[in-house]
């Protein structure tokens with residue numbers, strides 16, 4: 001291997017999604033290839049096998065894995081909190097197990113923080129410094145915050161859990177945290193379906209059925225989606241009052257379906273603080289469903305494995 005070849009890093013990011021395993025291979029700072037496969041529902045062992053197989057196919061120098069739930073970034077162990085995947089994940093040493101199997105340096109991080117990092121470095125927030133991120137997924141709502149061009153991260157990787165900020169005190173039970181009235185009870189795909197079912201005479205199969213109904217003029221669907229948009233806007237507006245914010249990026253695997261129905265409501269709420277020095281831009285995520293995989297790959301590019309965006313751009 002000559003000297004130049006040795007400098008070219010192949011970074012693989014994998015999002016362990018509830019329904020899909022999505023991966024992105026980053027070479028020389030840009031996306032070389034990406035893809036997805038169905039997540040095996042059979043549980044932990046099969047999912048670990050699938051991640052291992054996908055990694056071996058791409059022989060990366062480093063692997064980053066985005067995980068839908070609590071984990072410890074320092075120890076690489078999955079936390080005790082909600083994990084939407086099937087299996088005994090709590091306390092599982094995921095990072096070390098994967099590193100052993102794939103034979104390259106491996107990091108794990110929360111999927112929403114990975115989403116934020118991907119959008120910050122290569123997506124909608126590229127070049128910005130202070131940005132709020134909201135990730136709308138079928139099973140939950142995640143978030144992240146970039147300050148001075150860097151996604152803020154804590155060892156337990158909970159910094160940015162904006163899906164569990166309260167929108168309605170005493171509101172619907174939140175399966176994700178056990179609280180009530182969280183943003184997640186308004187704006188995850190499952191929450192949108194649940195809210196629609198409670199008010200309509202028919203039962204949609206999923207969030208896409210709700211957006212299709214809205215497109216066909218179903219006023220309940222339009223109202224439910226607008227309420228979800230208001231909830232996202234309320235949280236973003238509150239956060240922007242406390243944290244310097246140039247823009248709010250909204251994405252996630254249901255965003256392309258729901259955002260067109262939520263965008264006006266989000267903008268109305270964002271504009272509701274006339275005393276603010278300025279109103280943050282609302283930007284749709286630009287990496288589509290690949291944000292977490294891209295962000296996970298970019299995270300392992302750095303020797304410290306921290307989520308610094310600026311250095312990658314330098």
Ligand SMILES: [Zn+2]
Nearest residue numbers: 164174177182
């Ligand atoms: Zn919650």
